[in-house]
Amino acid sequence: MKIHISLAVSLLLLNIHFLPSQAVAAMSSTELCLYVAVLLHYSLLASFTWMAVEGFHLYLLLVKVFNIYVKRYLLKLSFVGWGLPAVIVTVMVIIDKDLYGRTPLDSSNETEVCYITNDTAKMVTTVGVFGLVFLFNMILFGVILKIFMGASYSKEVIGN
Numbered sequence: 001m002k003i004h005i006s007l008a009v010s011l012l013l014l015n016i017h018f019l020p021s022q023a024v025a026a027m028s029s030t031e032l033c034l035y036v037a038v039l040l041h042y043s044l045l046a047s048f049t050w051m052a053v054e055g056f057h058l059y060l061l062l063v064k065v066f067n068i069y070v071k072r073y074l075l076k077l078s079f080v081g082w083g084l085p086a087v088i089v090t091v092m093v094i095i096d097k098d099l100y101g102r103t104p105l106d107s108s109n110e111t112e113v114c115y116i117t118n119d120t121a122k123m124v125t126t127v128g129v130f131g132l133v134f135l136f137n138m139i140l141f142g143v144i145l146k147i148f149m150g151a152s153y154s155k156e157v158i159g160n
Contacts, residue, residue, distance in 0.1 A: 002074055003057050006081055007050040014043035025102045025112040037100035037114040038089055044126060045085030048133045053081045055137035062144050088125060092116075 017040040024036045057077070060068050070076065092099055099118050105111040116122040 003050070003054060003077060003081075006078065007047070007054055010043060010046040010050050010081075014040070014047050017043050021113040021115065022105075022111060025114045030101065033102055033114040034097070034100050037116065038093065040115055041092075041100070041125070042085050042089045045088055045129055046082060048129050049084050050081045052133045052136050053077050055133075055140045059140045059144060063147055088129075092121065092125065 017036055021036055021040055024033050027033070096118075099116055099121050101114065101117050102112045103115050103117045105113055116125070
């Protein structure tokens with residue numbers, strides 16, 4: 001249940017930082033825009049990471065049903081779920097603080113939001129992380145399906 005709550009909190013943080021992003025970008029404060037952009041990026045990455053943690057936890061519950069006790073399991077998952085995005089964002093800020101700031105929402109619109117200004121960094125850190133999480137969860141889903149379908153098939157063969 002606590003893993004679900006952490007995912008919900010990360011999604012709530014994402015909404016809290018996304019909704020005022022356009023209004024903050026319209027203001028003259030560069031520091032406030034930097035703050036919102038960093039927290040928006042962190043919240044997005046935390047949401048993706050918690051989705052991967054959910055997939056891993058579901059795998060453990062469905063496949064490794066017995067003997068899955070891990071000492072301080074929730075603490076370790078929280079370290080990954082909240083810590084990994086913090087490391088990525090911190091490294092980006094250390095590399096170049098100007099990666100965050102006002103950026104157009106799309107090429108045809110004059111609306112600006114506070115987010116990552118560099119398109120390459122945006123693709124690598126958001127689309128790349130999403131792709132890895134999606135691939136990770138799809139692999140886990142395939143493994144779970146294979147195990148359950150194999151168990152179902154063996155029951156049919158044994159039953160006949």
